[in-house]
Amino acid sequence: MRKFILLTALTASLFANDIIIKNSANSVEKTVSKIQNIVTKKGFTVFAIVDHQAGANKVRMQLPPSKEIIFGNPKMGTPLLQENMQAGLDLPIRILVYQDKDLKSKIAYRDGEWLVSEHNLSNRKLLNKMNFTLDNITTEAGRKQ
Template sequence: MKKIVLITLFVSSMFANDIIIKQSSYSVDKTMQNIKDILNAKGLNIFAVIDHQKNAKNIDMNMNESKVIIFGNPKVGTKFMNENMASGLDLPLKIIIYKDKDSKVKLAYRDGTWLKKEHGLSSNKLINKVSNALNNITNKAIK
């Protein structure tokens, strides 16, 4: 029972505008490293990591830790863009890892179904593959 409660607590996700939010049991940096390790193991390209807190400090502003990783697989993204070039506005994929106002570390990303709805993409199989991959990557990173 305790294990179920912990799993529910750590893997709880909210669907709001197809944004999935999960709580991590690790720091922002450790969660980010976990995601990088998983992406590298899967052979996905990491295009950039943006440190929002560092950028805020550079202009003498404060904010909680917040980092975005931008990644993807050009073979998949190209298929989406060949169907609707405007989908490139939302590709490559992104995951944000941040410390919220209660100092809890969370990550968030848009579900693949959002990409389908937003850009009128027709490949259910490919969208489901992206959604499942994002879910698996993030679940592994936070446990």
Template sequence: MKNILLVLLVSISLFANEIIVKESHCSVNQTVQNIKNIVSKKRLHVFAVINHSGNAKMVGMKLNESKMIIFGNAKLGTSLMQQEMTIGLDLPLRILVYRDTDGKVKMAYRDGSWLANHHILNANKKIQKINNALNKITDKAGQCKKD
């Protein structure tokens, strides 16, 4: 039992600094649209949607369907940048929506702890707020009855 708990704790601590990947039950386009709708309802700003696969096609290359939505909260982001300007390299927040090699649609984003650890932030409550928001957004965005 102790070994199982130890493995679980190590897994959780490793997971906290990694990229989180979730499956979506929607198409790439519908997942992106769902994220945009959720983000807008939360009064966050959508800055851009980057069509990676579309860009690859323009240069004669193939890439599985892939789009990145960039969004954020200027008040929260500014307060983090006031503490450590280099976090601006990783803000606004982004979620990558893509079709994997098995044809499944996935959503990927960085755990907020990564931001804190790589930019030496002391902002646990703000990082937890980011994590909660990203988790809720992706959970909801990946739910579709029919595409």
């Protein structure tokens, strides 16, 4: 019986996916610009935009277009940090926008459930709000303009 339970748990963990990936009808650049505009209008602060392709180019390596936008709001992040300071390793929020091997733009971000389990957080109301907000931001940013 223990082998069955262990096998079931292992199988579930192999198929668990804490990263949500969506398609974008826009280029990487346009999608990142839209995310930046949306989050700013919602009162978030954009802390940085990391251009992974530019970094690769600096060391004479190649990557397809890939940018990560890092943003947050102290009203959402501070209560999570008060609960577990180590959540700061995964906050502020990050959304990765990249071009896949089929030249399609993708939007990727971590599901809030991952944050809950990784940092043993209990503020479900806030984490549900975070998931809802990220879903709305990424869906809007991925729509053709």
